Amino acid sequence: MSGKTDEAYQAWMLLLITEAKQQSDAVAAAAKKKAEDAEKARLLAIEQLRQHDEAAAKAADEEQVQRRERIYSGEQALLTMATDWRAEAENGKMEESENKIALLLSHLTDLLATCIPQQEDIHNLDDVMTPVHSRLRQLEQRPVTAPDANFSNTSDRLEALEMDVGSLKDGLLDEFADIFESPTGVVSDRPISHEIILEGGVVPPKGCIYRMSEEELTVLRSQLDDLLDKGWIRPSSSPYGAPVLFIRKKNKDLRLCIDYRKLNVQTVKNAGPLPRIDNLLERLGGAKYLMAMTNEFRAMLDRFVLVYLDDILVYSRPWEDHLEHLRRMLEMLRRAKYKANRDNCEFVWQELEYLGHFVTPTGIRPLSDKIQAIQEWPEPRNVTDVRSFLGLAGYYQSFIKGYSKIAAHLTKLQCEDRPFDLGEDARESFLALKAAILFAEVLRIYDPLLPTRVTMDASGYGIGAVLEQHDGVDWQPVEYFSKKVPVVHSIDDARKKDLLAFVHSLKRWRHFLLGRSQFRWATNNNQLVFYKTRDTVNSTIARWMTFIDQLDFFPDQISRKSNRFADALSRRPDYCTTVYSTFEIDNDLRCSFIRGYQADPEFRDKYANCSSPNPALSHYQIQEGYLLVHTRGKDLLCVQSDPHLRTRPLGEFHDAPATEHIGVNRTIGRLREQFWWPGLLGDVTRYCESCEVCRRCKSRNHRPYDELRPLPVLLLRMEAIATDITGPFPKHKTGVDGILTVVDRLTKFDMFLPCHYHAKAPELAGVLYTGWIRTKGYPKEIVCDCDTRFMSDFWLALIKRWGSSLKPSSARHPQTDGQTERAHQTAQVLLRTLIRPDQKDWVERLPDVELAYNSSIHPAIGMSPFEFEHGSPVTSSLDTIIP
Incomplete structure (x- = not known):
């Protein structure tokens, strides 16, 4: 026995070791595959970045070549024009001197504008322009005719354009040098006063001191001394305290910051909307010269100044306008007693980084460092990572064709109620979005003057x-x-x-x-x-x-x-989802859907759960007010237990010309592509079996139908009525254009009540109450068709309050309410025999029609409805003559 036990133990250990080895091999294989996938993704990102760098370098080289070609061709054009102009002046041909001067100035302005961004590359720019300047000065020194003598300001304008761009810019900035001086003291006479309002009953916050490096301590002492000397801070024993820290600026200097997060929690917020960044970028259309300043600026000129927080952008089209706009902006800064840091300002640029975009006169594109950050973004591991990535990528979605579709699989991962699973579709969406942003094309800035x-x-x-x-x-x-x-x-x-x-x-x-x-x-x-x-x-x-x-x-x-x-x-x-048939959902039907969800016992709780701020996990969701259920891999529209709402898609998917009265199974298959409700199979079966066209045209594959079972008639008068509306008729002077017909289903007694043909349910209820219920009492049953007014919530609630029950007719079967349909036909025939040719007295003739109808023998009961109702027939003048 001992030998067998040892053998069994050894076999069990061998099996255990084998399984452990297999698991270890599987884990190693999975880790290797994951490492290979990560390496592939890294190599793909490197390759994409390399392609982007090559494309950017190639575009920059081409742009530089084009600029130099424009400078060269502009110089040659100016030399040619100046030579021709001097030759004409020497020959005495000065008839069009005014137009020639304006044209020459325009070309010279464009040439200087092209040279501005090339100053660092073209070192002999002054030598290039020297021949042009000399020819123009020689031309100005020649005598002109009397008509041209009034153009003395042309020389001043030309000299201003000939000045070196750097000197012109420095001259304007030197004029406002006080704005760029280091500020000291406190400006006391500003119209704006600042205050921090705290919530009531709060405890003053205190924070611990952050540890700093030797460099940070040195900068802290220096900046504190500087702020004390300027009078901006003073020693204090306030119960409030907050630590300080440093942040690196773009120029690598340290910026002093104070951690006021705890204090901000206790303050009363002064909320205000921020400008839309896309609107700011769109307003730069056509601007060639840009200037950005980092400072606080309150007065914004809508025509050439944009403000976003503490960023000011001055934009203009011609060079002269830009100088004037810059001057006006500096004057406003001076009047407001604001200061600016000249080192943080950029003046007279045709290309500029602004709010995460690179802005040029021809268009805008994403910043290269932002694109690089997106390319180096690691694969998301949770919902927070997905939201962070989509937040940065979505900022540039206007540059990407079909952004919402590319990012669809990633967008679905933002739901925290579902377990996070970065599948193949989401991973492909992540990589595709990176590639789309890498090759995003330049978008033109909108110009209202262009087609x-x-x-x-x-x-x-x-x-x-x-x-x-x-x-x-x-x-x-x-x-x-x-x-x-x-x-x-x-x-x-x-x-x-x-x-x-x-x-x-x-x-x-x-x-x-x-x-x-x-x-x-x-x-x-x-x-x-x-x-x-x-x-x-x-x-x-x-x-x-x-x-x-x-x-x-x-x-x-x-x-x-x-x-x-x-x-x-x-x-x-x-x-893509297959759509076999279509129909329109108007506002009334949409409202019926929403109201039906809230009252339907099947969907009431589900709709309330999805409408709550924190819904429980389920397969249901609300979209545009409609309740959708996710089943069989699709989002299907839920239809509540309203006969009218369920009958409409049944008719469209079975009776429409595109479907041609298909069978039960095919109708169910098509409905399940878009709709869902409990008992859909039985409803479709009953609907198709009751279709008159199918019964008449299709062969019988089942046992014969039973006999018709009409609605039972109650044995008491006025307990069951049928009602319907007919019209429209010519509008009467009272405004009515329809007839509400009411029939007692036992006695066949009719009433024809004038009403508005398109009246709402409350108005019809008033006509029914005044004309019938006031004299006949409340009925127990009301038969009607599936008119939306009779099926509305108001009508159903009113019927319930009266203690009555509603029996609507089945879809496309007016025979259910055949009594009112026959009464309509008879009433219209009688009206045509009584009314005048202008047909405007039909309301006055309705009592005559009603009496004629009720006093005639009805074939269904063998007597007149009047006699059945009142116990004796209608008396007439013949009763006194005939014994």
Whole structure:
């Protein structure tokens, strides 16, 4: 026994060692694969960075060559013009001297503007311009004719343009040297006073002292002494205390900072909106000269000054205007007694870093250091990492075609309720977003004077658009825009989706397009022609049309093959969902959905949970007010237990021309692509089996149907009524244009009550109460069709309060309420025989029609409804004649 036990133990140990080795090998293989993936990602990032550096260097070289070519060609043009002008002056041909002087000055201004950013590269700039200057001075010294004598200020203007750029700039800044002096003392007569308001009952915060290096201690002593000498600080024994620390500036100096975070928590916040950075960048369109200052500046001139926190940007188009704008800005600083650090200021630049962008006269692009930071960003490991990466990448999303679609898988990972799992799709999205930002193209700054074009396209799952402007050579992009189509609109038809894309594009760029001259709307399908020729449109289309009519544009019909940019932005296979049939959801139906969710016992709790600030984890979500459930890998629209709401998609997916009355299983399959509700299978089965077209045209594959079972009729009078509305008729002088018909289902007694054909449910309830219930009492049952007014919450609540029950007819089966339908036909025939040719007295004739109808023999009961109701027939004048 002992030998067998040892053998079993050895076998068990061998098995255990084998399993441990296999697990170790698996872990080592996984670690190796992970290391290989990380190395591939690192090599890919290095390669992308190298390509970016090469592209940037190549672009810089090409730009430098182009600038030098412009300088050379400009100099040659000026030399040629000056030579020709002198020759004409010597020959006495000075008829167009005024125009020639203006043209020469314009060319010289452009040449100087081109030379400004090249001063460091062109060391012999003065030598290059010397021949031009000498020829112009010689020309000015020659005598001019009397008509030209009034141009004496031309020489002064020309000399100002000929001055060296550096001297001109320094001269202006030296004039305002007091602004750039080191400030001392406290300015006491400023109109603005500063105060910090604390919340009541707070305890003064105190902070510990941070440890500092020897360099930081030396700088701290120096700065404290300097602040004491200037009178900006003083010794204090205040109960408040906060530690200090240092931050490196761009120039590597140390900036003194105070940690007031604890104090900020106790202060009363003075909230105010910050300027939109995209709006600030868009206002630089056409500006060639820029100047940025870092200081506090309150008075902003909207025409040439932009302010964001403590950054001031002065922008201008011509050089002369820039000098004037700079002078006015410095004068405002002087009047306000503000100081500026000249070392932190940049003057007279055509290219400038501003708010994370590189701004040039031709366009804007992301900063290279920001792009490098994105390229070196490590792979996200949690939700916080994903949000940080998308925060930086999303700042430049206007430069990327289809940003929302590229980042879709990463965006889904921001939900903290779901476990974090960076799958292959999210990893591909992460790398694709890096590559898209690396090769982001330069966007042109919007110029309101240039021709503008909006190109858009929509697919079943995405909207894409691009805003472009023509620079005289070709169309250049200003901004890209893409958006995923909401699930609710994914079931719309193609025309409505295209119109939706146009509306979203106009809302995105409304600040550009509103109030400007006509812009182009490039589209391959002009939806406005279709909708404007229709007699009626739903409220959603009408609201969109009202918004579109605010703008001035003309459609530019293009082929789908030419619409590559917007078409690509609107299409991506992984967002595609099959759409078989479409129908429109208007405002009334949307409100019915939302109200139904809140009252439906199946979805009430789920809707409340998703609407709460901290919803519990579930497969449900709310989008644009609709409740969606995630099942079978799709987000499906939940339909509450309202017969009208459930019947509508049943009819569209079974009766529409595109579906051609398909069978039960196919109808269920198509419905499950978009909708879900409990009992969907049974509802579809009953609906298809009750379809009149299917019963008439399709073969019978089941047992014969049972006999019809009409609604039971109560045995007491006035307990069951049927009601319906007919019309519209010519509007009467009282404003009514319809008839509310009420029939007692037992006695067949009818009442024809005048009303507004499009009256709301409360008004119809008043007509019914005044005309019928006031004299007949409350009925126990009310039969009606599926009119939205009869199925509204108000009507249902009113019926419940009356103690009645509502029995609506089934979908597309008016036979359920056949009594009112027959009464309508009879009443209309009688009206046509009684009214005048102008048809304006039909209301006055309704009592006659009602009496004639109720006093005639009804075939269903063998007597007149009047006799059944009152116990005796209607008396007439013949009763006194006939014995």
